[in-house]
Structures are given as structure tokens and as C-alpha cells.
Amino acid sequence: MNILVDRVFEKDIGKIRSKKILSELKQVIIFIERAQSIHEIRNSKNIEGYSQYYRIKISEYRLGLEKVSSNEVKLIRFLHRKEVYRYFPR
Secondary structure (H helix, E strand, O other): OEEEEOHHHHHHHHOOOOHHHHHHHHHHHHHHHHOOOHHHOOOEEEOOOOOOEEEEEEOOEEEEEEEEEOOEEEEEEEEEOOOHHHHOOO
């Protein structure tokens, strides 16, 4: 699966100091690259009311992504669970 990265996502990653969280995120991104569709990604869940937005739990953080096409996703946000739904989906 092809992955696009939003600039805001890159800023969110720059604020994370925990190496454990960053390594878990790296593993999830590798898994996303290997998946054939969004439904193969474990722990991915559709955001209610939005057909193209999904979230993945990574410890206390949430990875917000958008399904661009059947084989392409865009990483949009990576925030703490208390903040993510204020900013995602847009």
C-alpha cells in the first residue's frame, strides 16, 4: 500500500519524545506498507460519520489516516488519545 504523509503528521512526530512510542509507530507504518487494503491493517477502525477516515491505536496515542484510494493512504495526525479527536478528522 502506498503511504502519503501530511506536514502536520511530521510535526506531530517531532513532538514525541518516547522512543518506545516511536518504534511502535514505525512497526505500524511498515505493516501498513505491506497491507493490500485498509481492512487488513490490524486495530484500524473507521471514524463514525466519515467513510474515508480511520484511526489506529498505538498505546495512548492514535494514528489518524485517510483512505485516498484502494491502495493508498495518507497519514494525517498522530496525537494523544485525549487530543486527537479535536483535530482529526479535519
